[in-house]
Amino acid sequence: MKNEFQVIADLIEKDKKVLDVGCADGTLMKFLKNNKNINIRGLEISKERVQECIAKGLTVIEGNAEKDLKQFPDKSFDYVILSQTLQAFLNPELVLDELLRVGKKAIVTIPNFGYWKVRFHLLFKGTMPITKTLPDEWYNTPNLHMCTIKDFFHFVKSKDIKIFKSYALNNLNKSTINESNLGVKNLFADLGIFLIEK
Amino acid sequence: MNTEKNIKTLIVKKPLKLDCGKTIKDFPIAYETYGSLNSKKDNAILVFHALTGDQFVTGINPSTNKEGWWSYAVGPDKAIDTNKYFVICSNVIGGCMGSYGPSHKDPDQKIFGTNFPVITINDMVNAQYNLLDHFGIDKLFSITGGSMGGMQVLQFISNFPDKSKTVIPIATTSSHSAQNIAFNELGRQAITADSNWKDGNYTSNETNPGKGLAVARMAAHITYLSKKGLQEKFGRKLQEREDLKFGFDADFQIESYLRYQGSVFVDRFDANSYLYITRAMDYFDLAKQFNGNLSEAFKNTNAKFFIISFTSDWLYPTQENKDIVIALNSIGADVGFVEIESDKGHDSFLLDVPDFLSALKNFLDKSYEKN
Numbered sequence: 001m002k003n004e005f006q007v008i009a010d011l012i013e014k015d016k017k018v019l020d021v022g023c024a025d026g027t028l029m030k031f032l033k034n035n036k037n038i039n040i041r042g043l044e045i046s047k048e049r050v051q052e053c054i055a056k057g058l059t060v061i062e063g064n065a066e067k068d069l070k071q072f073p074d075k076s077f078d079y080v081i082l083s084q085t086l087q088a089f090l091n092p093e094l095v096l097d098e099l100l101r102v103g104k105k106a107i108v109t110i111p112n113f114g115y116w117k118v119r120f121h122l123l124f125k126g127t128m129p130i131t132k133t134l135p136d137e138w139y140n141t142p143n144l145h146m147c148t149i150k151d152f153f154h155f156v157k158s159k160d161i162k163i164f165k166s167y168a169l170n171n172l173n174k175s176t177i178n179e180s181n182l183g184v185k186n187l188f189a190d191l192g193i194f195l196i197e198k
Numbered sequence: 199m200n201t202e203k204n205i206k207t208l209i210v211k212k213p214l215k216l217d218c219g220k221t222i223k224d225f226p227i228a229y230e231t232y233g234s235l236n237s238k239k240d241n242a243i244l245v246f247h248a249l250t251g252d253q254f255v256t257g258i259n260p261s262t263n264k265e266g267w268w269s270y271a272v273g274p275d276k277a278i279d280t281n282k283y284f285v286i287c288s289n290v291i292g293g294c295m296g297s298y299g300p301s302h303k304d305p306d307q308k309i310f311g312t313n314f315p316v317i318t319i320n321d322m323v324n325a326q327y328n329l330l331d332h333f334g335i336d337k338l339f340s341i342t343g344g345s346m347g348g349m350q351v352l353q354f355i356s357n358f359p360d361k362s363k364t365v366i367p368i369a370t371t372s373s374h375s376a377q378n379i380a381f382n383e384l385g386r387q388a389i390t391a392d393s394n395w396k397d398g399n400y401t402s403n404e405t406n407p408g409k410g411l412a413v414a415r416m417a418a419h420i421t422y423l424s425k426k427g428l429q430e431k432f433g434r435k436l437q438e439r440e441d442l443k444f445g446f447d448a449d450f451q452i453e454s455y456l457r458y459q460g461s462v463f464v465d466r467f468d469a470n471s472y473l474y475i476t477r478a479m480d481y482f483d484l485a486k487q488f489n490g491n492l493s494e495a496f497k498n499t500n501a502k503f504f505i506i507s508f509t510s511d512w513l514y515p516t517q518e519n520k521d522i523v524i525a526l527n528s529i530g531a532d533v534g535f536v537e538i539e540s541d542k543g544h545d546s547f548l549l550d551v552p553d554f555l556s557a558l559k560n561f562l563d564k565s566y567e568k569n
Contacts, residue, residue, distance in 0.1 A: 017530075041532075047553075050536050054557050057564030059502070061523060061535045071524040 011195050016078035021065045022085040026053035069098040077103045084109050088142040100198035109193045114148030114186040133190050149192040165195040204260035205296040210328045220315040228296025229253050229288035233280035242335050245287040246343030246350035252295035255287045262466050270550050277559035291325045292317040292475050294468035301468050312398030319482045323354040342366035344547035349482050359499035364565050368506045369547045371518040372492050373483040382476035385414030389469045398470050411469040412460030419459045424510035424543035492525035503533040504561045508546040
């Protein structure tokens with residue numbers, strides 16, 4: 001399992017009710033269910049991925065986060081997870097608001113466009129960056145709204161969203177992000193993980 | 199139990215008060231079972247049939263000598279694996295395959311015809327509930343069915359919230375739409391316009407409104423398919439002729455196909471039953487039973503729901519299935535949902551649609567593992 005998922009799992013206490021938005025093949029859901037006795041639900045847009053989740057015995061709803069989160073009542077989950085998907089929505093702000101309405105807390109992870117390899121790629125190659133977390137070409141990427149860890153950090157602050165925990169991830173290295181090291185983390189992490197609440 | 203004509207029948211002694219106000223008792227429910235009930239009695243699946251189905255879910259139907267209506271889904275090693283599960287299905291009341299219906303005789307030994315009480319989906323499931331007592335089953339492992347079968351699934355779990363562990367409504371709705379009522383009315387008008395119908399008293403005259411019933415079936419059959427499916431299967435292909443005949447015979451294969459569908463249907467189905475069952479579908483509005491709040495219908499159940507729709511189903515479209523998902527999510531119920539890609543229309547749930555069958559199998563088997 002991805003290190004990212006381990007970090008997410010460590011943020012969640014046992015026996016909680018969790019919604020994984022964009023749950024893909026259900027790897028994280030299954031881990032949370034088996035290891036933390038989590039009452040887990042998934043929302044996934046791809047029919048193929050939904051079938052994979054069903055084959056794992058997971059409860060998943062085929063749907064689109066931009067349209068289908070509204071059916072869940074306020075604060076009906078202890079945690080709502082959104083892993084590396086925020087940048088792919090037409091309206092990320094709306095989705096973020098919905099995550100924080102549906103969940104008591106939300107865990108959002110973002111591929112960091114401020115990562116040095118991304119900057120390096122653009123600066124020296126002059127073409128759109130392709131990295132491990134951003135594997136697609138400019139013409140076929142699902143990502144519409146790329147941001148950096150710094151962008152996201154400022155964005156949530158401006159919306160009066162509370163950041164409980166925030167981690168910078170670089171391969172297997174996990175470190176805490178705070179106001180004073182933001183510039184450095186924004187350069188050396190390829191992934192940001194945020195535990196937030198409104 | 200009597201086994202006349204291979205039909206197993208349970209006589210329900212207990213009076214059943216119908217929605218129309220009348221009470222019936224000592225009435226027959228015809229049923230069939232597949233697989234065997236285990237010692238813990240926790241492997242039973244109650245299957246509900248659709249408008250023109252019957253209790254013969256799989257294998258050879260002794261009445262038609264054709265494959266049962268859900269042979270693709272039910273049987274040994276199939277999605278609903280009868281090596282593992284005990285499948286029960288009964289003919290709905292109002293039907294014509296042995297359960298109490300308009301072709302039965304009233305206490306004065308006169309055939310009911312349209313004097314049979316108007317029945318509802320609620321009446322159907324209340325009648326079928328007696329099968330649980332009959333088999334000594336405290337809790338079913340699952341209830342499932344497509345179309346009108348799905349309506350019965352929803353009504354059953356609403357009426358008996360702790361009587362099934364899992365709930366699988368397929369290609370269905372919680373409230374029959376104006377379009378669907380319209381198609382049903384078309385079918386009923388075709389039957390009642392047939393001069394042989396005679397206000398429903400045809401059976402005693404030994405003639406039946408076969409032409410009207412066939413037209414009803416033909417119209418309904420179109421609604422079970424999709425435009426794309428029809429186009430791909432038939433297109434403008436001609437029926438055993440080189441060119442158009444400039445007449446009103448079946449020039450096109452689609453005409454011939456529909457005529458055939460109509461003609462085989464009248465051999466196995468009763469016109470009055472068609473009136474009664476379509477009426478029950480039209481009256482179905484689960485939300486209305488709960489003052490317009492569909493979620494209330496499910497608030498007392500802890501069952502695990504899995505709802506399935508099909509992309510090309512325009513009779514019970516995805517949105518109507520999703521409305522059920524939404525009602526369940528709004529009360530935090532355990533609900534999964536998938537829309538299966540298929541160009542086979544509403545009939546997809548009856549056909550060989552591998553993604554559907556594997557989703558159904560995976561959901562059941564994974565849920566059963568956790569027993």
